[in-house]
Amino acid sequence: MALVEINFDGIIGPSHNYAGLSLGNLASAANRGMVARPRAAALQGLAKMRHNLGLGLAQGIFLPHPRPNRVWLESLGATVEDAPDSLRPAAFSASAMWAANAATVSPAPDTIDGRCHLTPANLRTMAHRSHEWPATLAQLRLAFADASHFALHNPVPPAFGDEGAANHMRLAPSHDASGVEIFVYGVSGGAFPARQHVEASRAVARLHGLDPARTLFVAQSEEAIAAGAFHNDVVAVANEHVLFAHEQAFADKETFYAALRGLLPEVEILEVPAAAVSLADAIRSYLFNAQLVTLPEGGMALVLPEEARETPSVWAWLEEMIAGNGPIRRLCVVDVRQSMANGGGPACLRLRIVADPATIDPRFLVDEARLDRLAGIVSARWPKRIAPADLLDPELPPAIEEARRGLCEALDLRELL
Ligand code: SUG
Numbered sequence: 001m002a003l004v005e006i007n008f009d010g011i012i013g014p015s016h017n018y019a020g021l022s023l024g025n026l027a028s029a030a031n032r033g034m035v036a037r038p039r040a041a042a043l044q045g046l047a048k049m050r051h052n053l054g055l056g057l058a059q060g061i062f063l064p065h066p067r068p069n070r071v072w073l074e075s076l077g078a079t080v081e082d083a084p085d086s087l088r089p090a091a092f093s094a095s096a097m098w099a100a101n102a103a104t105v106s107p108a109p110d111t112i113d114g115r116c117h118l119t120p121a122n123l124r125t126m127a128h129r130s131h132e133w134p135a136t137l138a139q140l141r142l143a144f145a146d147a148s149h150f151a152l153h154n155p156v157p158p159a160f161g162d163e164g165a166a167n168h169m170r171l172a173p174s175h176d177a178s179g180v181e182i183f184v185y186g187v188s189g190g191a192f193p194a195r196q197h198v199e200a201s202r203a204v205a206r207l208h209g210l211d212p213a214r215t216l217f218v219a220q221s222e223e224a225i226a227a228g229a230f231h232n233d234v235v236a237v238a239n240e241h242v243l244f245a246h247e248q249a250f251a252d253k254e255t256f257y258a259a260l261r262g263l264l265p266e267v268e269i270l271e272v273p274a275a276a277v278s279l280a281d282a283i284r285s286y287l288f289n290a291q292l293v294t295l296p297e298g299g300m301a302l303v304l305p306e307e308a309r310e311t312p313s314v315w316a317w318l319e320e321m322i323a324g325n326g327p328i329r330r331l332c333v334v335d336v337r338q339s340m341a342n343g344g345g346p347a348c349l350r351l352r353i354v355a356d357p358a359t360i361d362p363r364f365l366v367d368e369a370r371l372d373r374l375a376g377i378v379s380a381r382w383p384k385r386i387a388p389a390d391l392l393d394p395e396l397p398p399a400i401e402e403a404r405r406g407l408c409e410a411l412d413l414r415e416l417l
Contacts, residue, residue, distance in 0.1 A: 003108065003176040006058040006357060007291065007350040008143075008364065009049050010099035011374065012042040013064025014403040015396075017386045018342060019089035021128045024192030025343035026228040026283065034341065038094070039382035041338030045097070045349060046375050048334045052303065053368060055332070056296040058357055060143070060364050061374075063416060064404055065096045065135035068397055072131040080397050090128035092391050092400075098344045099351040100166040100233055101129065102136045104204045107170070107354035108149070109178040112209030115151045116355050118144060119204050121164030122155040125195040130158070135416075142415060143364040149355065153207045162200035165351055166231035167220075169238035171264050175294070175354045180263045181205065182216045184232035187251070189225025196220075196231070216259055219251035227279040233347050234283055239292035239300060242327050244270045246282050268327055276317045285311035287318075289345030292328070299329035305345045306335050363411055373410060381406050 020032025049059050068080050068091040078087055096102070106117045120136045123129035133155045144150035156162045172179030183201035186194025198217055205215050220232055229235045229249070236245035241264065250256050260267055272282070282288060284307065291303040308314050318331055334346055357365060366374070381403035383396070390396050408416050 003354050003356055004058055005175045006060050006353050008060035008062055008099055009350045010062045010097040011064055012045045012097045013094035014038050014382045014400045015067040015092045016041045016094040022126055024230040027341055027343040031341040033388050035385050035387045037338055037385055039384050042378040042382050044336050044338055046371055048336055050371050051334055057293055059366050061366055062099050062139055067400055068092045069131050088391055093128040095129050096132050098348040100348045101164045102351050104164050104168050105353050106208040110181055110210055115149055117151045117208035119153040119207055120155045121162045122158050124158040125161045125193050143361045146359045149359040156200045156203045160197040160200035161195050163195045163231055166233040167196040171238050171267055174240055180214050181210055182218055184218050184220055186220045186225055188222050192225055194225055214263060218256045221248050221251045224249055228283040233289055235288050237288050237292045240294055241266045242268050244292055246272050247274045248279050277313045281311050281313045285314040286345035287314045289347045291346050300327050301330035301332055302328055303332045303334055303346050305340055306333055307340055309333050363413055377406050377410055
């Protein structure tokens with residue numbers, strides 16, 4: 001079978017909560033202390049997957065990680081019972097839901113050995129995310145065990161921050177053709193950290209055996225990071241030959257666009273001017289955190305969060321765009337409000353992998369029937385609400401752990417227990 005793009009969504013875990021852990025992520029800070037609804041959150045995520053299946057797209061899943069992370073706490077000389085306030089929320093975080101930060105993926109047509117290469121992100125900038133990679137790697141090892149098609153790497157050493165696919169774009173004539181890979185990094189974000197370091201991006205490109213002549217390293221604009229674009233995928237998204245980006249996303253867009261046009265003459269750059277949509281509106285609405293996908297019948301669709309429809313400047317721009325004759329033919333709106341309140345839109349929740357589905361462990365792929373099954377488990381076992389004080393409730397950890405156990409058993413993924 002041909003190579004196709006598969007979106008692997010992180011199932012939103014039973015410990016989902018609002019702890020305000022991510023400096024520079026405006027939604028995370030604004031919603032700190034809010035009551036979270038893990039069950040509703042996970043059902044929203046599953047509904048998005050169902051929606052995308054309905055578009056005729058292939059869909060995969062990653063599982064929530066073991067939380068609270070007892071192994072991580074132990075390595076810090078603490079336990080769930082005595083964890084200090086400085087560690088407890090990080091140990092409970094369900095942040096692995098944002099699969100766009102799980103790994104960087106270079107599809108087989110781009111790599112020197114003709115295999116699809118994956119490197120888990122070290123996520124070292126944020127303490128609550130820095131302990132995700134071992135459980136991510138464990139899942140990647142199962143899902144992509146076929147070494148004739150996939151090459152898995154260890155994360156880049158934590159000297160250099162790596163946040164995975166959220167800062168990586170691929171442009172190609174079609175998914176199964178050789179493409180141009182673009183690594184977007186931060187230099188300075190003013191008061192906010194630049195989470196993707198260029199040294200990490202260069203290391204991933206080398207590890208993946210990419211052709212240096214078809215690989216670009218592009219700096220994020222400082223104003224974008226300062227406005228809350230803690231990852232590039234909050235201000236830009238690419239799909240096949242289309243780059244959809246905010247005018248202020250990159251530090252030196254002229255040089256970047258010229259290099260891109262030189263490498264991929266058919267590229268279409270769809271830029272949204274700041275005069276039409278301010279950076280603030282782009283980040284509030286997550287316009288660019290839409291999933292830009294190719295429809296089986298041809299043309300592309302943008303899978304947008306509700307917040308984009310609610311932001312007048314954004315919706316006005318989109319309606320005008322769709323009335324024209326551009327490559328994006330459809331706007332689809334999904335409700336992922338629980339994730340959005342922590343700064344994670346539709347595109348944050350998924351990792352794109354171009355591969356032949358037959359080469360992937362089928363336990364990580366879903367159809368309607370499997371989604372029904374997952375929704376049943378979530379509805380029966382995920383906590384309805386978690387308030388900040390609940391992280392101190394001794395009954396919460398066993399409830400979360402039992403919920404995850406039920407999921408692993410139902411998916412026949414006991415190896416992950
Ligand atoms: O790393 N939020 C995540 C959101 C990640 C979004 N991913 C992409 N843009 N691809 C982050 O900042 C908030 C958790 C909290 O505050 O409880 C958080 O980790």
